[in-house]
Amino acid sequence: MPTLTDLAAWLGRRLQEDRTVWRPGTPGAPVRRLVLALEPGDLPPTPPPGEAGALFVHRAFRLGERWPAWPVLTSHDGFDRALTTGENPALAARLGWAAPRPLHWKGPGDRSAATGMVADPGLPWPELLAQLDHEFGGHEALVPPADPGAPARVAVMNAMRPELLREVHGRGVGVYVTGQLRPGAVDTARGLGLGVVALGHRRSEVWGLHQLARELRAAFPELDTTVLGGRDPG
Template sequence: MSPATLEGLARWLHTALGEDALKRPGLEAVRRLELALEPADVPATLEADALFLHRSRHTGDRWPGVGVLGVHDAFDLQFTTGPNRRLAGTLGWTDVQDVTWEGRLVGLQATPPQRSWPELHAALVAALGGEDSSFAPAGGAPLRLALMNAMNPALLEHVARLGVTVYLTGQLRPSAVAAARTLGLGVVALGHRRTELWGLRRLAQELEAAFPGLETVVYG
């Protein structure tokens, strides 16, 4: 079986995510790809043929001879909070729709399979490996989620008008908590780094599926 190539990996990432991914040339044949969020997460010595970094700045001349791949904005958009349809599919959400704000795609709304807040909360914690903080929605309205890449009163009001009852995001913004409670919204701050690591592991799985024989290691 022919190994993956650095060029082939970069081409796949560009096609899948729409962002140029090759940051530094290296060995063409890639049997082992290591993935991390940023250079500080990577050991000084690698056994990899190539390295994927979500934040690839400040790589410098470390790991000489190792090709570096990186995707930032498109990774955030598709693999963390925001319009992350991969997470929606993993968690079995249905009726998934984009949420736009001021002409920008900022998240999605969906219906979870769980019927109660405790069940939903438990499913989210299990899938992400934890949370930063959360509070339950008011009243007994059916659960409808918004997975968003930011949190502010205007966005909270926007999704509440769409029928959303639970707001999911990376980091809790204290300035927006009062607005969420006034609107009766439940909130789960899943954790910025935690959602990034979920996305990194998911990306590694997709690359292994696309390139049979490729070995991946995720740091974090």
């Protein structure tokens, strides 16, 4: 049975976060169940009956005194980088995409930096879109590619800017997957012939929360996990 210390250490390694404990509990006490949520608003007013467990809350900064008997684990930036539309090899593995490799891009100024990955699904646009819709439960917005019949290299990125689209296009990318469609970059995508799939910010986070629960169950088979705030579409 894992302890809070075990879970915090595992999260720190997996998500490359220095501080994963938001509300401390008893470090050596066993944790039998872990409830995962994106934000405090996804939690019911009172915890489930029975023995208290631990919480993982992605955005814990407004948690306040909710569920006061439960220690709280958290990760914000590390979760977004590793488990949403960024450098997410777990997504590539789950979908069977070949040769995932990181893509780190830096535009003019630190705030223009973006991270993600490039991979080769080996699928034409209709099949790739169907695969993504099945895995994520839908999408928010689309820009169809100029050549929907050709198998496309894919970039999964945490930002969408015209100069970033030009960068990935130069690397042979035909489809760009991100969280939110940026209207200012749509004309660039169309001009390059790039397909774009905007999954939706929350939809990609819900996927990440369920993936985190899957990985925790694999690492700690005795841990009972419950995800609040969205079903697992996959």
